[in-house]
Amino acid sequence: MKRNCYDDETFFQGYKKIRENEKNYNNMLEQPAMHEFMPDVRGKKILDIGCGFGGNCREFAEGGALRVLGIDSSMRMLEVAKKETDHKDIEYFNLEAEKLHEIKETFDIVYSSLTFHYIEDFEKLIVDISDVLKKDGILLFSQEHPIITASPNKNLGWNYDEKGREVSYSFTNYNVPGIRGSHWFIDDVIKYHRTIGQIVTTLAEHGFHIEVLHETSPKPFAIEKYPRLKREFVKPHFLIIRARKI
Numbered sequence: 001m002k003r004n005c006y007d008d009e010t011f012f013q014g015y016k017k018i019r020e021n022e023k024n025y026n027n028m029l030e031q032p033a034m035h036e037f038m039p040d041v042r043g044k045k046i047l048d049i050g051c052g053f054g055g056n057c058r059e060f061a062e063g064g065a066l067r068v069l070g071i072d073s074s075m076r077m078l079e080v081a082k083k084e085t086d087h088k089d090i091e092y093f094n095l096e097a098e099k100l101h102e103i104k105e106t107f108d109i110v111y112s113s114l115t116f117h118y119i120e121d122f123e124k125l126i127v128d129i130s131d132v133l134k135k136d137g138i139l140l141f142s143q144e145h146p147i148i149t150a151s152p153n154k155n156l157g158w159n160y161d162e163k164g165r166e167v168s169y170s171f172t173n174y175n176v177p178g179i180r181g182s183h184w185f186i187d188d189v190i191k192y193h194r195t196i197g198q199i200v201t202t203l204a205e206h207g208f209h210i211e212v213l214h215e216t217s218p219k220p221f222a223i224e225k226y227p228r229l230k231r232e233f234v235k236p237h238f239l240i241i242r243a244r245k246i
């Protein structure tokens with residue numbers, strides 16, 4: 001199994017701390033948009049790829065989903081999920097998204113929050129998802145926006161004015177897809193950059209109709225709670241796509 005940074009003690013503790021603070025990019029920027037585009041879960045079978053602590057799985061189960069399968073390649077994340085977000089209709093399973101083809105079951109909805117940028121072979125992922133998705137089923141996923149995965153250095157690409165305010169954002173080698181190392185709690189957190197064109201074309205070539213392509217922007221409620229988020233008008237941080245298998 002490939003190394004997963006979420007199993008690294010320093011990374012895990014840093015990530016957990018961010019998620020415990022209400023004012024984080026997940027709660028303020030990504031999740032509000034994912035909720036907006038998530039179909040009705042009642043009576044549905046849902047697969048969550050990279051389910052992490054299982055917060056979304058629990059929401060789906062409590063919202064009336066028939067069955068939720070949460071997969072993740074980090075044992076550490078799954079240990080927390082099994083302890084904190086357990087539910088009779090959820091099954092947590094230690095599996096790399098790269099081995100999705102091992103799942104012999106079909107779903108109405110495939111959901112994935114902020115995991116796809118860790119997966120190298122996007123085309124295989126989409127083929128495998130198509131195989132486990134029923135006809136007319138929905139794939140809803142978020143990932144770091146390609147502007148972010150194309151940040152110029154190991155940190156992010158912010159440019160500041162003389163007062164220290166974020167006024168613009170640099171990215172580079174946008175048209176060179178592939179592996180990128182970044183620093184997030186630890187060095188060499190591996191992510192994969194691909195262009196919006198590649199992502200959309202791969203989905204279309206494998207029988208998906210794109211219903212929503214959303215680039216996150218802060219909403220008034222979030223700016224009120226977390227004023228620093230105003231900087232997110234400079235560029236989108238996350239890309240969210242809802243696609244239907246036709």
Ligand SMILES: C[S@@+](CC[C@H](N)C(=O)[O-])C[C@H]1O[C@@H](n2cnc3c(N)ncnc32)[C@H](O)[C@@H]1O
Pocket residue numbers: 004006049050051052053054055056071072073074077095096097098112113114115118119
């Ligand atoms: C940013 S976290 C998001 C967790 C969860 N989806 C959420 O939104 O709370 C990314 C998750 O993807 C998982 N992950 C990373 N690479 C993976 C892979 N190749 N296969 C399965 N899970 C992976 C990590 O272990 C981690 O739990």
